Every structure is written in C-alpha cells, then in structure tokens.
Amino acid sequence: MSDLLTFYNGSALPIGDIPAPGPDQFLQTLGDHLDRGWRVISYFGVPEGDKTALFCLLAARSEGQLGMMQTLATHGHFPSLSRHYPQLQLFEREIAEQCGLVMDDHPWYKPVRFHHAFVPDRDGWGRSSSEQIRVGVMDFYQVAGEEVHEVAVGPVHAGIIEPGHFRFQCHGEQVFHLEISLGYQHRGIEQMLIGGPHPRSLFQMETIAGDTTIGHGQAYCMVMEALAGVRPTAAAQALRGIALELERLANHTGDLGAIAGDVGYLPTASFCGRIRGDFLNMSAVLCGSRFGRGLLCPGGTIFDLDKELRSGLLKSLDTARSELTTAIDLLWSTPSVMGRLEGTGAVPHEFAAELGLVGPAARASGLKRDVRQDFPFGIFRMVHIPVVTGYHGDVCARTVIRWQEAQKSLDFATEQLRQFPGGGHRVAVPAIGANRCAVALTEGWRGEICHVALTDANSRFRRYKITDPSFHNWQGLAMALRGQQISDFPLCNKSFNLSYCGFDL
Amino acid sequence: MIDTIIHFSLILLMPPLLLGIIGKTKAAFAGRVGAPFLQPYYDLVKLLQKGSVFSETTTWVFRAGPVVTLAATLVAATLVPLGNHSAPISFTGDMILFAYLFGLSRFFTTAAALDTGSSFEGMGAAREVTFSCLVEPTLFFALISLARMSKSLTLSTMLTYTSPGIWITAGASMLLLVGALFITLLAENCRIPFDDPNTHLELTMIHEVMVLDHSGPAFGYILYGAAMKLFVLGAIFMNIALPARTGSSLGDWGVFVVGMILLAVLIGVVESIMARLRLIRIPQLLIAATILSAFAMLLILR
Numbered sequence: 108m109s110d111l112l113t114f115y116n117g118s119a120l121p122i123g124d125i126p127a128p129g130p131d132q133f134l135q136t137l138g139d140h141l142d143r144g145w146r147v148i149s150y151f152g153v154p155e156g157d158k159t160a161l162f163c164l165l166a167a168r169s170e171g172q173l174g175m176m177q178t179l180a181t182h183g184h185f186p187s188l189s190r191h192y193p194q195l196q197l198f199e200r201e202i203a204e205q206c207g208l209v210m211d212d213h214p215w216y217k218p219v220r221f222h223h224a225f226v227p228d229r230d231g232w233g234r235s236s237s238e239q240i241r242v243g244v245m246d247f248y249q250v251a252g253e254e255v256h257e258v259a260v261g262p263v264h265a266g267i268i269e270p271g272h273f274r275f276q277c278h279g280e281q282v283f284h285l286e287i288s289l290g291y292q293h294r295g296i297e298q299m300l301i302g303g304p305h306p307r308s309l310f311q312m313e314t315i316a317g318d319t320t321i322g323h324g325q326a327y328c329m330v331m332e333a334l335a336g337v338r339p340t341a342a343a344q345a346l347r348g349i350a351l352e353l354e355r356l357a358n359h360t361g362d363l364g365a366i367a368g369d370v371g372y373l374p375t376a377s378f379c380g381r382i383r384g385d386f387l388n389m390s391a392v393l394c395g396s397r398f399g400r401g402l403l404c405p406g407g408t409i410f411d412l413d414k415e416l417r418s419g420l421l422k423s424l425d426t427a428r429s430e431l432t433t434a435i436d437l438l439w440s441t442p443s444v445m446g447r448l449e450g451t452g453a454v455p456h457e458f459a460a461e462l463g464l465v466g467p468a469a470r471a472s473g474l475k476r477d478v479r480q481d482f483p484f485g486i487f488r489m490v491h492i493p494v495v496t497g498y499h500g501d502v503c504a505r506t507v508i509r510w511q512e513a514q515k516s517l518d519f520a521t522e523q524l525r526q527f528p529g530g531g532h533r534v535a536v537p538a539i540g541a542n543r544c545a546v547a548l549t550e551g552w553r554g555e556i557c558h559v560a561l562t563d564a565n566s567r568f569r570r571y572k573i574t575d576p577s578f579h580n581w582q583g584l585a586m587a588l589r590g591q592q593i594s595d596f597p598l599c600n601k602s603f604n605l606s607y608c609g610f611d612l
Numbered sequence: 613m614i615d616t617i618i619h620f621s622l623i624l625l626m627p628p629l630l631l632g633i634i635g636k637t638k639a640a641f642a643g644r645v646g647a648p649f650l651q652p653y654y655d656l657v658k659l660l661q662k663g664s665v666f667s668e669t670t671t672w673v674f675r676a677g678p679v680v681t682l683a684a685t686l687v688a689a690t691l692v693p694l695g696n697h698s699a700p701i702s703f704t705g706d707m708i709l710f711a712y713l714f715g716l717s718r719f720f721t722t723a724a725a726l727d728t729g730s731s732f733e734g735m736g737a738a739r740e741v742t743f744s745c746l747v748e749p750t751l752f753f754a755l756i757s758l759a760r761m762s763k764s765l766t767l768s769t770m771l772t773y774t775s776p777g778i779w780i781t782a783g784a785s786m787l788l789l790v791g792a793l794f795i796t797l798l799a800e801n802c803r804i805p806f807d808d809p810n811t812h813l814e815l816t817m818i819h820e821v822m823v824l825d826h827s828g829p830a831f832g833y834i835l836y837g838a839a840m841k842l843f844v845l846g847a848i849f850m851n852i853a854l855p856a857r858t859g860s861s862l863g864d865w866g867v868f869v870v871g872m873i874l875l876a877v878l879i880g881v882v883e884s885i886m887a888r889l890r891l892i893r894i895p896q897l898l899i900a901a902t903i904l905s906a907f908a909m910l911l912i913l914r
Contacts, residue, residue, distance in 0.1 A: 371888035377642035597813035
C-alpha cells in the first residue's frame with residue numbers, strides 16, 4: 108500500500124516520506140481505507156500562509172499498523188467526507204476552526220471550541236478576526252412541534268464538574284435529540300506548543316486533562332524519545348506502566364462509585380470514594396503527587412522505585428483489591444441497582460463503530476479496541492493485558508467493563524511490582540531531529556490518546572496535535588441518549604465520564 | 613391541656629430530628645460518621661438568617677408557594693392524632709380536609725415552580741402532579757378502610773381506634789394497609805426509591821427540582837414544611853403499624869416518640885440498601901400500593 112506510509116506506534120519518520128497526493132487522491136485513499144475497516148485516529152491541518160497542509164493518521168484493523176498521508180489544500184475550501192463517514196465530522200470541524208479552511212458540504216458545520224483560527228484573517232465561517240467569538244453561541248438543532256420542549260443544561264452545573272452546555276429536545280420525558288456544545292475550557296494548548304518544545308511543555312501535557320496526567324504525559328515522552336531516537340530503560344518502562352494502571356484504577360474506582368451514587372445507592376458510592384483515594388495515594392508513593400504529576404520525563408522517569416516502596420505498594424494494592432471487590436460485589440447483588448443500569452443508554456455496536464468510539468465506551472459496545480493490545484507501547488510490548496469487551500453497550504456494560512479492567516490492572520501492577528527490573532530509570536535525551544513526524548498512542552483510562560508532532564527545519568514543533576479520547580466519545584454520549592428518558596442523562600453521562608478540558612484543549 | 617401542649621411542641625420541634633436520624637442511619641451504612649442529629653435544625657436557622665433572591669420573572673405566586681405549603685401542613689398536623697392522643701382539632705369528615713390540605717400545598721408548590729418559567733421546574737411539576745394523582749387513591753382507600761373499621765369519619769377516632777387487638781381480628785387488612793401506607797409515605801416525602809433528596813442532578817429530581825429557585829427563609833419554610841409532612845404522614849403510619857397502648861398518658865407519648873424514631877431509622881435503612889427506581893417504573897409501584905390498599909378495603913367491606 109504505497110498511498111499510505113505505514114509504521115508502528117512510537118516511531119518517528121521524515122515528513123518527506125509521507126505520501127503527499129493531491130486532494131482528490133487523498134480523499135479517495137481515505138475513503139477506501141475507511142471502507143476497508145481502517146479508522147481515523149487523528150486528522151488535522153497545519154495552516155501555512157494561504158495554504159493548509161492536511162495530515163491524516165489511520166489505524167489498521169489488525170497487525171498493529173498505523174498509516175499516514177498528507178495533502179495540501181491550496182484554496183480556502185476543502186470537500187467534507189462526513190456525510191459518508193460520521194467519524195470524520197468533528198475532525199473536519201476542528202480543521203475548519205483551527206485553519207480557517209471551509210469544509211464544503213459538511214452536514215453539521217458548527218464551531219467546535221469557539222476560537223479564532225491559528226492564522227489571522229482566515230475563518231471557516233467568514234467571521235472577521237476583530238469579532239469577539241462567544242462560546243456556545245450557535246444555531247442549535249431544534250425539533251419543532253406543539254408537544255416538544257427544549258431543556259438547556261449548563262454550562263454552569265449543580266455539581267462540581269467542568270462546564271459544558273447540553274440541549275435536549277424532549278417529548279415529555281423522552282429525549283429526541285441531545286446536542287452537546289463545549290469549548291468553555293479552551294486554553295489554546297496546541298497554539299502554545301507551536302515553536303516548542305518549551306521547558307514548560309511537559310507540565311502543560313500533564314494538565315491537558317488533569318485526571319489523565321500519566322496518559323498524556325507518557326504520550327509526550329514517547330514523542331520526544333522517538334524524535335530524539337532514544338529508548339527508555341526497562342525500569343522506566345515498568346514504572347510508567349505501573350503509574351498508568353494506577354491512574355486507571357483510581358479513575359475507574361471513582362467512576363464505579365459515582366455511578367452507584369447517581370442511582371442513589373450509597374454503600375458502594377461511599378466505599379469507592381475512599382478506595383479511589385487509596386489508589387491516588389499509591390500514585391503519590393511513586394512521585395509525591397496524587398495525580399502523578401512530576402513522575403515522567405522524556406528519557407524515563409524522574410523517580411526510581413526502591414524495594415521498600417515496592418513492598419509497601421504491594422501491600423496497599425492487596426488491601427485495596429479486597430476492599431474494592433467487596434464494594435463492587437454489592438452492586439451486582441442489588442436488584443434495584445441492576446434494574447437501573449441494564450438497558451439504559453445503549454450504544455449499539457454499529458453506531459459505536461461508525462462514530463469511531465474508543466476506550467471503555469467502545470469496548471462496552473463490543474469493539475475490541477485497546478492501544479495496549481493493538482498498538483503496544485512501552486512495557487505493554489512485553490506484558491499483555493487481556494482486553495475486556497462487553498456486548499450490550501448500555502450503562503451496565505460500561506460499568507462491568509470498568510470493574511473487569513480494574514481487576515486486570517490490579518493483576519498487572521502486582522506482577523510488575525513483584526518482578527521490577529533493575530537498572531537505571533533515566534537516560535539522557537539528545538536534541539530532537541529536524542523535519543520529522545513522530546506519533547505516539549497510549550491507552551489512557553478513557554481510551555486512546557494520540558499525540559502527533561511535526562518538527563520544522565530548526566527542530567522546533569511546527570505542529571503538535573493532541574487527540575484526547577473524549578474527542579471521539581462525546582458524540583457517543585449524544586447517541587446513547589436517543590429515545591431515552593431525560594432523567595437517565597446524568598447516569599449515562601457518568602458511565603462515559605468524558606473530559607471537557609481534554610476535548611477543549 | 614397538657615396533651616395539647618405536648619402535641620404542639622412535638623409537631624413544631626420534632627420533624628427536623630427525623631431527617632437528622634435518617635441522615636445518621638445512612639451515614640452508618642456508608643461507613644461515615646455523618647452530620648450531627650441536629651444538623652437539620654442548624655440548616656433551618658442558617659436559612660432563616662439569610663436574604664432572599666427573587667427572579668424578576670416571578671409573581672406573588674412564587675412567594676406564596678412556600679408560605680401556603682407550610683401553613684397547610686401545619687393545619688394538617690393539628691388534625692392528626694399522635695399515638696393514642698386525640699388531635700387538638702377534630703370534627704366529622706376532617707379526613708377529607710386533611711387529604712386536601714396536602715392537595716392545596718402541592719398545588720401551590722407546583723404553581724410556584726411553573727411561575728419561574730424554568731424548564732427544569734416545569735419538568736419537576738409535571739412529574740410531581742403525575743405521581744401524586746397515583747398516590748391519592750391509595751390514601752383514600754386506606755382512610756375508607758379505617759373509617760369502616762372504626763365506624764367514624766373523624767381522624768382522631770379512626771386512628772386511635774386501632775389497638776394490638778385489631779391486628780388479630782383484621783390482621784390481613786392491616787398488613788396490606790401498612791404496606792400501602794409505607795409506599796405512600798416514601799413517595800409523598802420524596803424518599804428513595806422514588807426520589808433522591810440528596811442528589812444534585814436536576815434532571816432526575818422530582819420534588820427538589822421544583823424548589824431550586826427558592827432561597828433563604830422561603831427555602832427554609834419549604835424544608836421545614838417537608839420535614840413536618842414526613843412527621844405527619846409518619847404519625848398516621850405508626851398509629852396503624854404500631855398501635856401499642858401503655859395505659860398511662862405519658863407512657864403513650866413515650867411510645868409515640870420512640871415509634872417515630874424507629875420509623876426514621878427504617879426509612880434510613882431502606883434508603884441505604886436500595887437504589888432509586890427508574891422514573892418510568894415509579895407509577896407501577898404506586899399502582900401496586902393502590903391495589904394493596906384497595907384489597908385491604910375489600911377485606912374489611914366483605
């Protein structure tokens with residue numbers, strides 16, 4: 108397949124090697140591959156002068172292969188393929204917003220994060236650069252009719268959560284359509300990274316989504332290591348793996364508790380709240396931060412893990428496992444809880460595949476997608492974590508998946524702590540290469556995290572593209588609500604538990 | 613005279629304590645220490661000291677809501693016998709007044725909710741009215757059964773007529789009544805499994821969402837009125853479920869207070885071991901309660 112450059116996760120290639128067909132051929136190749144079961148991992152533009160270079164990163168169904176291609180949009184317009192491939196719709200809107208490239212014939216052509224394009228005087232919606240763009244001001248989809256009513260929720264919510272706006276078109280208690288409008292957390296991380304890496308870049312990466320510090324941090328480290336051509340030591344790989352799984356455990360535990368809380372089932376909600384804290388404290392043992400800040404650095408990890416700490420962690424993991432098992436078993440043995448979870452907010456397999464969902468949400472719908480398995484990185488090249496999939500795609504499936512993944516993570520972390528490799532934990536990272544493209548995928552607890560870096564002739568970032576799993580999955584939440592009761596929205600929302608700031612960047 | 617004073621002291625002072633006990637029970641199940649028993653009193657004092665914010669779109673209906681609700685509940689509380697003691701006010705047919713005082717308070721709560729023009733509050737009002745339609749027959753079947761047994765239409769006579777002996781002669785109907793009234797008690801007071809009084813998720817609420825726009829003293833009246841409603845309906849329930857008589861007046865007051873505390877613990881236990889029902893399942897449970905009390909009536913009319 109010469110129309111795509113294929114390579115493996117965590118590698119860097121010269122940008123010149125990426126095939127650069129004309130726009131027509133580019134779209135043809137994209138469509139052909141999507142028809143053959145490939146999916147889009149990232150699709151972004153680099154605005155340069157009055158042109159826009161478009162890069163598309165695709166993943167093969169098997170063989171652990173990634174494929175990349177590029178093209179140049181010379182006019183201010185580019186054809187949209189979203190009508191045929193819904194998984195592209197948000198990527199195309201993002202390109203239109205960031206690069207000011209008008210996407211022709213896009214079926215849902217609205218801003219994503221409500222900011223001006225990276226380059227001045229270009230705008231996908233013809234707005235002038237002096238015009239102030241107000242977040243959330245756009246034409247929402249509306250259902251007309253005497254008995255239809257609209258419910259608007261947010262951006263300020265009753266709970267302590269991030270801001271986001273939700274519009275429901277309801278008929279009584281039934282939801283016809285839910286439209287989600289985000290952008291309130293936009294910080295301009297991708298703009299800040301242009302011209303990098305800066306000394307503060309790593310810290311920005313750790314806060315892309317505050318609860319996914321290790322997931323994003325590791326992706327950034329992998330990008331830097333690929334660009335510099337170094338390999339972290341075995342000890343560093345193991346430590347990163349342990350940290351990543353601890354992050355998954357803490358968040359999955361928190362989510363299981365929150366799901367129990369949302370259906371009003373107190374015991375599990377309270378126990379999980381505390382056990383989540385225990386897992387966060389284990390992260391603090393690794394690096395002093397409960398959220399894993401300051402553990403990772405390009406070239407390895409900042410801290411080592413000595414024998415004493417390891418045996419302490421093993422003991423805490425053991426206690427946490429038995430406590431968590433007791434708390435979660437209560438859920439499955441309480442009929443009123445199961446009656447609430449089963450059949451609520453189902454996303455059928457076909458929808459999940461068409462929308463390109465990732466992470467636990469995709470696996471709950473029966474899609475076997477896990478970066479640790481499909482595109483192994485770091486320690487997961489050596490040690491495999493079994494992938495758990497569900498079938499029904501409802502809240503119950505997403506809950507069960509979280510619990511099963513937590514068990515697998517516990518097994519993995521225990522095993523790694525028992526056979527922790529010796530040797531150093533950090534290697535020096537030389538200067539990064541010029542005119543290269545590096546791709547790193549990691550499996551954060553929400554799903555697939557993708558970082559792509561393009562460097563210029565001076566070895567600075569020409570573009571650094573971040574794709575958080577929430578970017579793929581918000582549309583899944585909207586679809587899960589179709590035909591459901593509006594009172595089930597908080598429960599569905601919690602079962603996805605997506606990131607607002609990870610999406611807004 | 614002494615009984616009247618005790619009656620008024622109890623209906624005015626005891627209701628928030630029930631909420632405190634429910635909270636403590638739930639905390640014990642969750643492995644927490646929980647808020648102090650007197651926390652609901654502190655909350656009320658805090659709210660009464662606050663200022664109020666009124667939306668410009670609201671009218672007098674919005675301000676009248678909490679006051680009418682509290683007043684109606686207070687009047688209802690004077691009609692209900694507590695334990696073995698007759699109510700301070702009673703007359704033939706007061707059971708009808710009693711039932712519709714709650715109807716009046718509900719009408720004003722929902723009208724005040726609709727007055728805000730918020731889509732949430734409208735949703736809550738729709739839910740509240742739908743579910744209370746289904747609760748009303750249950751209450752009336754239960755009251756008719758009691759009226760038939762005691763051959764009286766006065767609440768005081770109907771409810772103090774019950775004795776341990778009646779559980780032997782009409783045990784089946786009493787059991788059905790207790791089941792139906794307990795469901796009614798939980799549904800009317802927005803407890804789990806019908807509604808979650810502690811949730812912050814406005815889309816799932818029934819009662820709480822209707823009072824989102826109230827603040828300060830007005831919100832304090834609402835909370836106080838809700839606690840009193842729980843107390844009043846609980847008192848009716850306890851008269852049927854636990855008609856213990858000691859023979860001494862003070863002893864009966866003691867039995868009543870202990871009974872109410874036990875009821876609060878029971879509600880706390882139910883809330884701890886059950887999840888909320890799905891909203892579309894609620895009518896089914898309410899209809900089941902209606903059927904229970906209808907059967908209780910059939911058994912008595914037989």
